Amino acid sequence: MMNFSTWPTLLVVDVEGNGTHPPDLVEVAALPVRDGNLDTSTAGAWLICPPRPVTPYATRVHGLTNEVLAKAPAWRQISDQVHGVLGTAWICAHNAHVDYRALTAHLPNWAPAGVIDTLRLAKATYANLPSYGLDALIEHVQPDLSAAPAHRHRATYDAYATAQLLVAMGSCYETWDQLVAAAVPPGMPGTADEAPTLW
Structure with missing residues (x-):
């Protein structure tokens, strides 16, 4: 059984963009998970006026x-x-390379200790689901989202839902290292292959 007190400082993040390529950020949320609980009292949430207009498609999302x-x-x-x-801190996001890429593009001097991807973790934790999208995982896990802010596809809601899924899946592992082995994408900060070798 996972001992959540062994986890390092971790923030579940989500970003929303304006629909351009590459995207300008319009919303960022960062929700700490401490001892297996979501700490909404110290969460960060920011709306941003982008330099380029939001596309109609992005607004619909x-x-x-x-x-x-x-x-x-x-x-x-x-x-x-x-x-x-x-x-x-460590960060966690669903399909994390998207959020990580957007944040590092906007924060060139920032480097997290590691990156947990709940999409990758879900594939390791729940075999043979028809989909591993956020909606499908919410349907499968049935987390309590009654206190989630805003609505689906807003950064604050998606970070809250992702944090709930992370805690639910984390309880399926015995140690933080096992979770990291299942959840950190190759080449992302926090992977074991970052350790220097003799060869």
Whole structure:
């Protein structure tokens, strides 16, 4: 049985973009998980006014409009604050390379201790599910999302749901190292192959 008190500092993150390629950030959420519990009291959530308009498709996905975001600060005004909250903690996200890539593009001096991907973890934990998307995992695990902020496809909601899934799946492993072996994508910070070898 997992002893959650052995986990390092970890933040479940989610970002939403404006639909351009590469994306400009319009929302970032960072939710700490401590001792197997979601610490909403110290979570970070930021709306951002992007330098380029939000595409109609992106607005249909997350519901954030150019009008709403016009009142939000620009990234340069909050980037130090976001960097300060993330620090050097582990991060976790669903399909984590997307969020990791977006955050590192916007925070060039930031480097997490490691990256947990709940998509990869779900494939290791739950064999033969028809889908490993966030909606399918919510349906399978049935986490309590009654206190989740906002709605699906907003960064705060998706980070909350992902954190619940992480804790549920984490309880299927005996140690943090076992979870890391199952959940850190190759080449991402936190993989065992980062250790120097003699060869």
